[in-house]
Amino acid sequence: MNxxxxxxLALILSWNFTLGQxxxxxxxxxxxxxxxxxxxxxxxxxxxxxxxxxxxxxxxxESMELSGDVFGGLKLWDSALVYYEKFKELAPKNAASHFxxxxxxxxxxxxxxKLTALMYLDDIEASFQKAVLVDPTYVAAHWALIEYYxxxxxIIGGGSDRAMEQADELFKVSPVDGWMARARLAEExxxxxxxxxxxLKAINVGASLWTYKGIISFYERQERWDSGxxxxxxxxxxxxxxxxxxxxxxxxxxxxxxxxxxxxxIEQCLGxxxxxQGIPEQWIRLRYAQLLRKKGRYKSALDQVDIALSLDARFQxxxxxxxxxxxxxx
Numbered sequence: 001m002n003x004x005x006x007x008x009l010a011l012i013l014s015w016n017f018t019l020g021q022x023x024x025x026x027x028x029x030x031x032x033x034x035x036x037x038x039x040x041x042x043x044x045x046x047x048x049x050x051x052x053x054x055x056x057x058x059x060x061x062e063s064m065e066l067s068g069d070v071f072g073g074l075k076l077w078d079s080a081l082v083y084y085e086k087f088k089e090l091a092p093k094n095a096a097s098h099f100x101x102x103x104x105x106x107x108x109x110x111x112x113x114k115l116t117a118l119m120y121l122d123d124i125e126a127s128f129q130k131a132v133l134v135d136p137t138y139v140a141a142h143w144a145l146i147e148y149y150x151x152x153x154x155i156i157g158g159g160s161d162r163a164m165e166q167a168d169e170l171f172k173v174s175p176v177d178g179w180m181a182r183a184r185l186a187e188e189x190x191x192x193x194x195x196x197x198x199x200l201k202a203i204n205v206g207a208s209l210w211t212y213k214g215i216i217s218f219y220e221r222q223e224r225w226d227s228g229x230x231x232x233x234x235x236x237x238x239x240x241x242x243x244x245x246x247x248x249x250x251x252x253x254x255x256x257x258x259x260x261x262x263x264x265x266i267e268q269c270l271g272x273x274x275x276x277q278g279i280p281e282q283w284i285r286l287r288y289a290q291l292l293r294k295k296g297r298y299k300s301a302l303d304q305v306d307i308a309l310s311l312d313a314r315f316q317x318x319x320x321x322x323x324x325x326x327x328x329x330x
Contacts, residue, residue, distance in 0.1 A: 031062055038066065040274050043073045061090035061097070068100060077108035095135035099144060102127025106148075121152060132169075139177050142170040146181055150188060160185065176206035180214055192222060209239045216247060225255040242269050242276045246284060253290045263291045282308040286318050293321070298328050 029037070029049045037046035047070045050063060057063050068083035081104045088097040106124045109117040125148060131141035145166045152158025163185055171178025183198035199215040212235035219228030228251055236244050245265035252262025266288045273281040285308035292301035302325045308318040 031057075031066065034066055035069075038069050038073060039277060041073070041280070043070045046070050061087055061094065064090060065096065065100070068104065072100075072104055072107070075107075075111075077104050077111055080104045081108055093134055095131040095138040095141060098127045098134060099131040099138065099141045102131070103144060118156075121156065124148065125152075125157065137173050139170065139174055142166060142173065143177070143181070146170070146184070150185075160189065176202050176208070176211060179205060180211065183214065183218070187218065187221075207238070209235065209241055209244075212239070213243075213247070216251075220251055220254070223255075225251065225257055228255075229258065242272060243279060245269050246276060246279050246287065249287045249291060253287055253294070256294060259291055259294055263288070263295070266291060280311070282311040282315050282318065285311070286315070286321060289318075289321055289325075293325060293328070298325055301325055302329065 034046050034049050037043075037049065046066070050058065050066055050070070053063065064083045064087035068080045068087060071077075071080035071083065081101070084097065084101040084104050087094075088101050091097045102124050105120055105127065106117075109120040109124070125145070128141050128144045128148060131138050132145065135141075146163050149158045149163035149166060150160065154161070164182075167178060167181035167185060170181050179198050179202035183195045183202065186192075186195035186198055195218060196215070199211070199218055202211045203215065212231060216228050216231050216235065219225070219231065229248075232244060232248055232251070236248075245268050248258070249262040249266035249269075252258050266284060269276060269284050270288070273279070273284055276284070285304045289301040289304035289308070292298075292304065302322065305318050305322045305325060308315055309322070312318070
């Protein structure tokens with residue numbers, strides 16, 4: 001992130017200040033392009049673009065939402081809350097404004113201490129409930145309430161029964177999400193047979209990348225490697241998505257199965273990390289290094305770990321992998 005910011009800043013400073021206003025405006029991005037920057041994790045670039053937009057946009061609800069998304073991505077929850085609160089004030093009939101405010105409030109509370117979190121529970125729940133009230137079809141808010149009730153003890157308004165009630169409401173809106181939610185709750189209750197059945201029902205109702213990822217991750221948690229690879233293989237024939245390549249490599253590392261395939265798939269991810277939402281490049285490099293180590297290619301593995309650490313010097317898993325490799329190279 002720092003490297004991206006510095007490169008972007010250098011680009012700005014390299015501009016010729018004699019350029020006319022019309023020339024400068026050509027480099028401005030539209031809101032959809034700013035959203036793409038945020039999705040790619042280029043948060044500093046996105047923030048700079050927001051600040052360069054016209055004044056009427058900067059004071060708009062959309063700008064407040066995007067700014068909140070930037071600071072939320074940076075885990076600066078106090079700042080994110082300021083913008084989401086303004087977003088909520090400017091767009092009270094937008095379910096996302098209440099949903100995002102509640103989510104940021106929850107993350108802010110958790111970043112403080114347990115006592116602080118308890119103080120905000122009612123406001124967090126009310127925000128998610130308001131989002132559902134404004135738009136009963138807003139799936140993300142239903143999910144937020146399910147997770148909220150799972151995390152909050154029944155004695156103070158949470159519990160699995162309330163989570164199931166919310167899952168039933170979600171089922172009315174989206175049967176696929178309803179089955180996925182029921183699978184989540186069954187897994188929480190350690191009823192793994194029922195959880196598997198519900199994941200499979202979700203696939204039968206709507207065989208999406210998300211539903212396949214759900215059951216693959218379930219099999220990973222259960223260490224049912226053969227079942228996981230079987231579903232992963234099916235998903236890869238249906239969807240051209242590099243996150244599945246990463247998933248294969250990850251499961252190869254954990255199970256020590258299909259290592260050659262894992263190396264092949266992770267190599268296809270290199271240089272394309274912006275296409276793999278939610279998986280930073282340092283994790284791709286680490287998985288590659290782990291696979292190379294398991295194949296006895298210690299020096300090549302160390303090279304990949306060094307790249308991972310150059311991207312994030314505080315990456316503890318990469319530090320641990322480097323220590324392991326150094327011992328093997330002695």
